[in-house]
Amino acid sequence: MKHLFGLDLKTIFYLLLAVIIVFGIFKKMFKLVIFLALAGVLFYFFRFLA
Numbered sequence: 159m160k161h162l163f164g165l166d167l168k169t170i171f172y173l174l175l176a177v178i179i180v181f182g183i184f185k186k187m188f189k190l191v192i193f194l195a196l197a198g199v200l201f202y203f204f205r206f207l208a
Contacts, residue, residue, distance in 0.1 A: 168205070172198070 175198045182191040 171201075 175194060179191050179194055179198075182188070182194070
């Protein structure tokens with residue numbers, strides 16, 4: 159866990175989002191996965207364009 163303290167908040171957010179998406183795929187929660195993936199993409203584009 160020590161190496162996680164060197165990451166910034168954005169990277170931790172993307173890692174958490176990826177873990178939730180993978181967990182949702184295995185649990186067959188496809189609506190949640192699609193919503194979170196779209197939210198992540200929109201957040202990424204908003205941060206990229208800003």
